[in-house]
Amino acid sequence: MSTELSTYRKFIYEDDALELIKILEDNQIVNELVNNSSQLDSSFGGDINTKQFELKIHKDDFVFVENLEEELIKDEVENVEEGYHLFEYSDEELVEIVTKKEEWNKFDYLLAQKILKERGKEINPELLKIINKQRIESIATEEISPTWLIVIGYVCAVLGGLFGIFIGAYLMYYKKALPNGDRMYGFSRQDRSHGQNILIISGIAFLFWIGIRLFSYKNY
Structure with a gap:
C-alpha cells in the first residue's frame, strides 16, 4: 500500500468530518484531516465559503470506506422522512447528484438513487460504474491555459x-x-x-x- 494519503472528501463543517473520522478509526483506517480554510476567516467574520477541510486516506481504502459508509447509513436512507428536501427535487436534479457524487454527502447520493427508483427511473449498478468512470474522465482534463x-x-x-x-x-x-x-x-x-x-x-x-x-x- 502506498504511504501517500489522497483526498477522500472535502467538508465545509469540521464536525461532519469528525463523524466520519470516528468511523474510520473504529475500523483502523489511517486518515488525516487537513484544514485548508482561508487565513482571512477571522478578519472577515468567518465567511463559510472560505472554509474547507480535506479528509485524506490511502487510495487503496477508498472502495472499502465507500462501502462501509453505505452500509452504515442504509437504514437512515430507507427510513428518511418524506419532508426531506431531496423529495422536492426534479428527476434531472437527482440524476445530477448521482453523476456528481463527489460534490454530495453519501446520504444524499444514496437517497437520490432511492427516489429515482421509486419514480421508475432506477439507475442500475452497471450504469453507475459507467457514470463514475465518465465523471472521472471529465474531471481528469487539464485546466484551461491561464x-x-x-x-x-x-x-x-x-x-x-x-x-x-x-x-x-x-x-x-x-x-x-x-x-x-x-x-x-x-x-x-x-x-x-x-x-x-x-x-x-x-x-x-x-x-x-x-x-x-x-x-x-x-x-x-
Missing part, C-alpha cells in the same frame, strides 16, 4: 518580485485530486514549461536586483 497568469508571471519575474516565484511554482506543481484518489497535473506540459521559465527568470532577476541594491549601498 494565459493572463502566465503574462503576469513573466512580468513579475523580470521585475524580480517574489510573486513571480509563487506563480511559476503554482504553474509547475499544481495538481488536482480525482474522486478515485488519483492526482494529476492541473496544467498542460506547455503551461508547466512556462512555469519553469518564470521560476528561472524570477530567481535570476531577484539576485540581479539584490546585487544592484548592494552595489548602490556600497557606493552611497
